[in-house]
Amino acid sequence: xxxxxxxxxxxxxxxxxxxxxxxxxxxxxxxxxxxxxxxxxxxxxxxxxxxxxxxxxxxxxxxxxxxxxxxxxxxxxxxxxxxxxxxxxxxxxxxxxxxxxxxxxxxxxxxxxxxxxxxxxxxxxxxxxxxxxxxxxxxxxxxxxxxxxxxxxxxxxxxxxxxx
Amino acid sequence: xxxxxxxxxxxxxxxxxxxxxxxxxxxxxxxxxxxxxxxxxxxxxxxxxxxxxxxxxxxxxxxxxxxxxxxxxxxxxxxxxxxxxxxxxxxxxxxxxxxxxxxxxxxxxxxxxxxxxxxxxxxxxxxxxxxxxxxxxxxxxxxxxxxxxxxxxxxxxxxxxxxxxxxxxxxxxxxxxxxxxxxxxxxxxxxxxxxxxxxxxxxxxxxxxxxxxxxxxxxxxxxxxxxxxxxxxxxxxxxxxxxxxxxxxxxxxxxxxxxxxxxxxxxxxxxxxxxxxxxxxxxxxxxxxxxxxxxxxxxxxxxxxxxxxxxxxxxxxxxxxxxxxxxxxxxxxxxxxxxxxxxxxxxxxxxxxxxxxxxxxxxxxxxxxxxxxxxxxxxxxxxxxxxxxxxxxxxxxxxxxxxxxxxxxxxxxxxxxxxxxxxxxxxxxxxxxxxxxxxxxxxxxxxxxxxxxxxxxxxxxxxxxxxxxxxxxxxxxxxxxxxxxxxxxxxxxxxx
Numbered sequence: 001x002x003x004x005x006x007x008x009x010x011x012x013x014x015x016x017x018x019x020x021x022x023x024x025x026x027x028x029x030x031x032x033x034x035x036x037x038x039x040x041x042x043x044x045x046x047x048x049x050x051x052x053x054x055x056x057x058x059x060x061x062x063x064x065x066x067x068x069x070x071x072x073x074x075x076x077x078x079x080x081x082x083x084x085x086x087x088x089x090x091x092x093x094x095x096x097x098x099x100x101x102x103x104x105x106x107x108x109x110x111x112x113x114x115x116x117x118x119x120x121x122x123x124x125x126x127x128x129x130x131x132x133x134x135x136x137x138x139x140x141x142x143x144x145x146x147x148x149x150x151x152x153x154x155x156x157x158x159x160x161x162x163x164x
Numbered sequence: 165x166x167x168x169x170x171x172x173x174x175x176x177x178x179x180x181x182x183x184x185x186x187x188x189x190x191x192x193x194x195x196x197x198x199x200x201x202x203x204x205x206x207x208x209x210x211x212x213x214x215x216x217x218x219x220x221x222x223x224x225x226x227x228x229x230x231x232x233x234x235x236x237x238x239x240x241x242x243x244x245x246x247x248x249x250x251x252x253x254x255x256x257x258x259x260x261x262x263x264x265x266x267x268x269x270x271x272x273x274x275x276x277x278x279x280x281x282x283x284x285x286x287x288x289x290x291x292x293x294x295x296x297x298x299x300x301x302x303x304x305x306x307x308x309x310x311x312x313x314x315x316x317x318x319x320x321x322x323x324x325x326x327x328x329x330x331x332x333x334x335x336x337x338x339x340x341x342x343x344x345x346x347x348x349x350x351x352x353x354x355x356x357x358x359x360x361x362x363x364x365x366x367x368x369x370x371x372x373x374x375x376x377x378x379x380x381x382x383x384x385x386x387x388x389x390x391x392x393x394x395x396x397x398x399x400x401x402x403x404x405x406x407x408x409x410x411x412x413x414x415x416x417x418x419x420x421x422x423x424x425x426x427x428x429x430x431x432x433x434x435x436x437x438x439x440x441x442x443x444x445x446x447x448x449x450x451x452x453x454x455x456x457x458x459x460x461x462x463x464x465x466x467x468x469x470x471x472x473x474x475x476x477x478x479x480x481x482x483x484x485x486x487x488x489x490x491x492x493x494x495x496x497x498x499x500x501x502x503x504x505x506x507x508x509x510x511x512x513x514x515x516x517x518x519x520x521x522x523x524x525x526x527x528x529x530x531x532x533x534x535x536x537x538x539x540x541x542x543x544x545x546x547x548x549x550x551x552x553x554x555x556x557x558x559x560x561x562x563x564x565x566x567x568x569x570x571x572x573x574x575x576x577x578x579x580x581x582x583x584x585x586x587x588x589x590x591x592x593x594x595x596x597x598x599x600x601x602x603x604x605x606x607x608x609x610x611x612x613x614x615x616x617x618x619x620x621x622x623x624x625x626x627x628x629x630x631x632x633x634x635x636x637x638x639x640x641x642x643x644x645x646x647x648x649x650x651x652x653x654x655x656x657x658x659x660x
Contacts (some may be wrong), residue, residue, distance in 0.1 A: 005629045009620060016629035027626035034626045044524040044580070050623040057627060060523035060580035063636050068521075068620075068628050072575030073587050075620040079632040099516040100547055104353065119346065122353075126517035127552045128401070129354045153518075 008078040095132055095160060100153040101125030103145050108158060112140045121160050123151065138162045169194035171246045171270070171482035175239040176214065177199070177260075179251030181538030181554050182460070183210035186248045189476035198242040200235065202228035205547040209538060216242055223548045229253045230360070232260050236267045246270035246483060248476075252550060255459040256283045256329055257359075267470070272483040273437050279606040280309035282433055282456040285327050285365055292453040295432055297425045300444060300452045311366050312344055314454055324348060326355040327363035330457055332402035334358065337369055352405075359616050372604035373444040375399070376411050376451065377428035378516060379467045381478050383488040390423040391471050394463055397603045398592065400515055400571045405605045405608075406592060407463035408502040408578060409470050412563065412601030413445060429456065438479050439462075444605075460504065462555070465536060468557040469501035502545045504574060504589045508545045511588035511615055516584040519547040528573035530582040532559045532566070535573075553584065561602065569592055587617050644654050 007014045016027040025036045038048035038057075048055050064079040076102040088092050097103075105122040108114060114134045123130050138160035175198040176186045185212060187197045187406065199214030204223035211217045218238040220228040228234070230253055236607040239247050247264050254260035261276035273279065282288045293299055303314035315322045320341055326334040334355035336347045336535035348364065356362040374397040382388040396404040397412030413424065426441035433456075440461050442454040464475045473490070482488060509515045525541040537544065537554035545553065556573050560566035574590045592598060597611055604610075620628070 003633045005633050007625065007629060007632065009625075011267065013633045014625060016625060025626075025630045029625045029629070034622060036626045036630055038627065038630070045526075048623075048627060050626060053623075055623070057624075058526065058578045059526055059627075061631065061636065062523070064632065066628055066632055068624055068631075069524075069578045069580060069581045069644050070621075070624045070627070071471055071592055073617065073620075073624075074580065074584075075617075075624050076583075077620075077625075077628040077632065080601060092430055098513050099510075100519065101517070113194075114655065122350070124354075125547050126356065126519070126549060128517060129350055129357075130351065130514065130516060157607050 006080045008080055009075065013080070052077055095120055095134065095156070095158045097123055097151045097153055097155045097157050098132065099123065099125050099131055101130075101151065102130065103147055103149050103151050103157065106143055106145075106147050106157075108140045108143065110140050110142055114138055114140060114160070132157070134160065170480045170486060171195050171244075172631050173198065173215075173242065173244045174246045174248055174480070174508070175235070175242060175244040175269075176210070176248050176250065177207060177229070177235050177239075178248075178253060178255075179205050179210060179538070180334065180552060181536045182250040182252075183208075183460070184213060184538050185536050186250060186476055187213050189474065189480065192247075192474075193477060193480060194478065198238065198244050199367070200229070202239055202423035202546075202548070202636075203397075204548055207540075207543050209540050209543075213652075214314060214405055218242065222450055223546060225253065225548060226360075227311060227548075232257075232263050235260070236263050236269065238458055239264070239269050240267060246272055246480070248272040248479070248644075249459065249597045250461050251462055256457065258283060272481050274435055274439065276289050278433055278435060279458045282435075282439075284457050285325065285455050288456050289453065290430060291432060294427050295425075297429065297453045298451065299363065300370060300454065301365045302365060305363040305365045308345065308348060311348060311364070314339065314366055318366070321369040323367050323369040324351045324364050326351075326359060326365065327356070328361050328363045329359040330455065332399070332404075334385070335402035336366060336620075337402075351504070370444055370446060370452075372606045373397075373446050373452075374411065374446045374603070375404070375442065375605050376414060376419065376422065376545050377440045377442040377457075378422050379438070379440055379461075379464070379475070379483070379487065380426050380430050380435065381475065382430055382435045383482040384436055384485060385487055387488045387491070387552070388427050388435065389490060389492045389495055391467050391473060391475075391495055393422055394461075394466055396463060397605050398598070398607050399605055400511075400608045405505050405507075405589070406464060406503065406598075407466055408500065408566075409466040410497060410500065411437055413449075418451075420450060425451075429453070437482055440474050462552070463503055465534060465555060465557045466501040466503050468501055469534070469557060470497050470500070471495060499559055499561045500563040501557060501559045502563075502566050502570050502593070503595065505555050505585075505587045506553045506577070506579070506589070508551040508553055508582040510583040511585050512617060515585070519545045519551070520582040521545075522579060523581040524578060526576070527554070528576035530558075530569060530573050531568050532574070533557070533573045534559075553579065553582075567599065581611065587652075588612070588615055593617065 002019045040046045041148045062150040141159040173196040193643040197214040198291040249255040258276040258280035261271040264271040319341040324336045352362040379391040396407040398406035440457040443451040534557045558569035
């Protein structure tokens, strides 16, 4: 088997080629090819050999998202089904909720011009208020949630149009 | 030593790791326990650990852990003699203490009038001034206009604080005068949500002080002892995250002066039970009274590890009217202890809370390491409460060894599902400035503000790719083909 896997790590795409199966893989990461084998000891706990080095890792998978604990660090990867266009050409045009929580205050209205650093809305979760601010000067296009509503982490609450 | 249990039954009016801690202490003393929980906490470990458990109501704190009527009813219905409030929620609420007193329940803490006197930061501060203990210049709680004028008079930066309650709630540093109003409004809302009262006071913000606090414990007969200091300078969002005892900045002479100031304040206030007197320590070794916390602190384990005293045992014993079993000269400090608080939060996104289901949990087991945990695998970390998951506390004969033990424990700690601050804590406790003991309350902002987790090494990427190359599968564990399953052979057999 040979599979090309597109991994997303912190929004960056890492193409990886995986060949083999069972307890022996050849994995190409960038310019390097690594020989990888692992065996699950109990659900989520596994022992691996990478390039002859033995290591213990833990993981949890939810659909296409994976958290991997290795040597005291947790890395979160997502598998995307196809190659994603390099981002950066289009500026971030919306301001997403940093966490799930209660939208306690919306401080802007559609049409309003906001300065960099101006507070847009306030989310409360776990008894803590987080003020979400505009990163750059912009005009508010739409406000997509109401005060008192529960919002999901990553939900678009305010849509901004830059260069206004 | 066998003594009669201080109470027959205690209701623990809290959740998470502190509820677990108190329930265990009760069990050690032969006291039966009643846990309380909200609908969001049905599967929290403290519920199963207690002898009995009562559901308080919906997840919202106001309807459950902050609901005085429900808690008092639950205690009476269960036949509890006493109520332990833990920390946070109603622990420093004089009305809760009074409601317990009026219902004939022993409140494990100071009498309600002492909580009211010391919990009101303006009053506590005036008490300190009267005793000649230095305080930070500031202005008592007032309306917006008065506070704004006072801020200009003191000079920026200033710090806003909740007049009632602690834990860093509502605490805001204002550096620019034009941000004052907006910041004050936000502080008032947060304080109101946490304590039901939006009174906010103002203080001059000192440049890079240390936060040093003294643990005291008093019985009803006028005996008060101090158990030395804790250094809690390492904070994020004005909330302590790493604490240690002794403080690297406190020598025996300063320790006795701090201890003496704390004892005088406690005696003057008529203090009973465990409490903490907090100070800011400037770079020249001058200290200023900050506030008194009339409850058990999150960071109490570091004091327990260096003194060998169990603070929850003492709390229960003095609450039952027993005499303190130790005098000041009996308190001896041994070695060094350091604690790190593990939170469900994302340090790369401003420490935003990260609730969710715990998919995998492996707590560290190392010599000299204690883990006070309030969560278990499979449990949902609710969105409604403080995101603390557990505390990892390391003891060793000296500071470098204790810190190294803590680092190893953090490295071994596996918690998947919610994002946690474990990686951040690991980098913090191995930071050269922390290793040198040179920190201030600004340490995180000065040194770790732009903290990012290191990028994954190639082996992590390779392992992730092989795992994600496979199609997602159900939760059923894969049976190993090698060894016969011993449970298989038991099928049909009757277990004794």
